[in-house]
Amino acid sequence: MKALMFGWEFPPHILGGLGTASYGLTKGMSQQEDLETIFVIPKPWGDEDQSFMKIIGANNTPVVWKNVSNDTVKSRLEKFMNPEEYYKLRDNIYADFSYMHTNDLGCIEFSGRYPNNILEETNNYSIVAGVIARTYDFDVIHAHDWLTYPAGLHAKSVTGKPMVIHVHATEFDRSRGKPNPIVYGIEKDGMDNCDHIICVSNLTRKTVIENYHQPYWKVTTVHNAVDPLSPEIDAIKRISGVPEKVVTFLGRITMQKGPEFFVDAATQVIRKTDHIRFVMAGSGDMMDQMIRLVADRGIAHKFHFTGFLRGKQVYEMLKSSDVYVMPSVSEPFGISPLEAMQCGVPSIISYQSGCSEILHNVIKTDYWDVDAMADAIYSICTYPAMAEHLKIEGKKEVDNIKWEDAGLKVRAIYDMLV
Template sequence: MKALMFGWEFPPHILGGLGTASYGLTKGMWECGNMDITFVIPKPHGDEDKSFAKIIGASQIPVGWRDVSREYVESRIGNIMNPDEYYRLRDHIYADFNYMRLNDLGCIEFSGRYPDNLLEEINNYSICAGVIARTEEFDVIHSHDWLTYPAGIHAKQVTGKPLVIHVHATDFDRSRGNVNPTVYNIERDGMIHADHIITVSNLTRNTVIEKYGIDPAKVTTVHNAVTPLSEEFLSVDPPRAKEKVVTFLGRITMQKGPEYFVEAAARVLKNNHNVRFVMAGSGDMMDKMITLAAERGIADRFHFPGFQKGKQVYEMLKASDVYVMPSVSEPFGISPLEAMQMGVPSIISKQSGCAEILTNVIKTDYWDIDAMADAIYSIVTYPAMYDQLKEDGLDEVNRITWDKAGAKVIDIYNKVLHRN
């Protein structure tokens, strides 16, 4: 079976959990066998893992005709795309887009990030999807998150092939209910045009049904998983602090509930001053959290190391005694699973999708800072509790694999293709 996937991130260049989940699921589906996947992203760098999927960059899709030599194409994009592919795509340009800002190859430039002109990039991405859909061979279209829904819709309109959309989050999660109407309309348009909708948790499934008015029969939950860690990550050996270390790792935004982490920290430190708290990540609430820690008189026990990626993440986790995810609304939340892989006891909010499948963690309401503080205090104080959460958590997370999630997605493909 051949799938055409549209995504926005792909490792090693990721800005959040979307890229990690897209990679894990794609590889898990490939491991199930008999899957041929083409994965489209706005801007590849050439160092993506292509062993289980063909990677196409929208930034290398010609949408305006250019008479350029093979040597020139090779020199410009040869590290990312085979020149033959460029010419094959050039023969499927379906309209004259030369009125747009195109480069010397007739391609649209993409940031590969989440720029201020994000809506323009989403629209441009859907234009590129039209050329790709006319060129590639595939049975089903799969769009990851709202940024790629317009591309998936366009590909469906061009080919008539079924569209599956994957809801990794909704704007209700990202905005704490203060929904952007433009984003909401893009999300709902994708849901209406989709032949089937995959959500990463039942929490998200309920949001799709209740807030977007979608038929429950059209929505299936496929929980995320984790990729087994390489020896490089498992063997990291960072310096350990003399004190216990409690870590928050993620975007410092209102969705992630960072203020509840700071408030819980203040309560813990009243009873045990031999603890350090780390808020790793970046986001629009970072300055507020630095100020809040100072106001609570705990700035000397708090660290803000900034955005962590790759090996840094696992070094940070390995140096931790407790991991906390106090998210206000978390569609899934892969980071606690990554912490458990490193043998770190985890505390998660009941308002997270991963709470539906994890048992060897402590769950609290995101707003219950007393319960969160009690859980942190207990783990750093009682070795027996720490050891049990560490060992049982590691055993549990090692059974949550992407090939199982991939098999469920393939079943959904067969359903929309009427093959079962």
């Protein structure tokens, strides 16, 4: 079985949970010896882990024929692919795209991020997908999130192969129920025309069935998991010299993640005690608003903003925390609480998150119930027995949630379609 996957980001260059989930799932699926994966992303950087699958860069795939010497191709692309692959891809250019802006290799440039012209990049990605789909042999197409649905549909149209879309989030989650009609249209087109839909939680499955009008039999839940900690990460120690308890929010500071509810809960706790300190780690379009809100609440002396953290920095922050809080308004899954629990950090999550369906050794509150959230934070930081129970039992629980098991569920869907 060979799968052609379309994604948008991949570690170590990630901007959110999508890249982490893509890595975990593909690595878990690689445990099946008869399953091969080709993973396409807009722009690889050359330092991605390809030990368990093959990565193809859309920005290294020609869509316009150029007479380029082997030495030039080798000097430019050897870090990313065998130069012979460039010529193999060039032989499968299927239309005249000379009107498009391309570089001297005939390739479209991609940002590798989420730029302002994201719809243009999504369309360009789908054009490149046609060349890739004609070049490689595969049995099933797998597209992650709305940015890649047009690419997956194009690959399906030129090959006739079955297509699975993987819904990591919907526009209803990102917009608090006020979807951008263009994005909603792309999502619905993908769902209507694919052969099966994978959702990361029953919460997301319900949204797909009710808001995108999909038949229940076409939609399957496959919960996310978490990678075991590497020895390097496991060896990270708590940052010393902070006498207070540390309570952490770690994620994108956006409307979907409920950062204002974290600030409200922090305000209540700080007014009650002075032995707890709060950290908001991450970046996003609400960061300036949250900084002003913290100042207005008069809690800036006990509140810190770290900015965006990546890789090892994430685990340094988690291992220096006494409580992790995810107050998301609408979280399709939420891998970060699993990562916190791996590090032995007691966690508080909202009922409105997909991971609440599979996690039991956590405290759950409604995202809007800041009184309950504040009480939970105070209790964990004040009562050692409670914190120790959540630490030990939480780690036991999350260590049994494995990507390999998620990979077997995805494989069963592939087998059904193929």
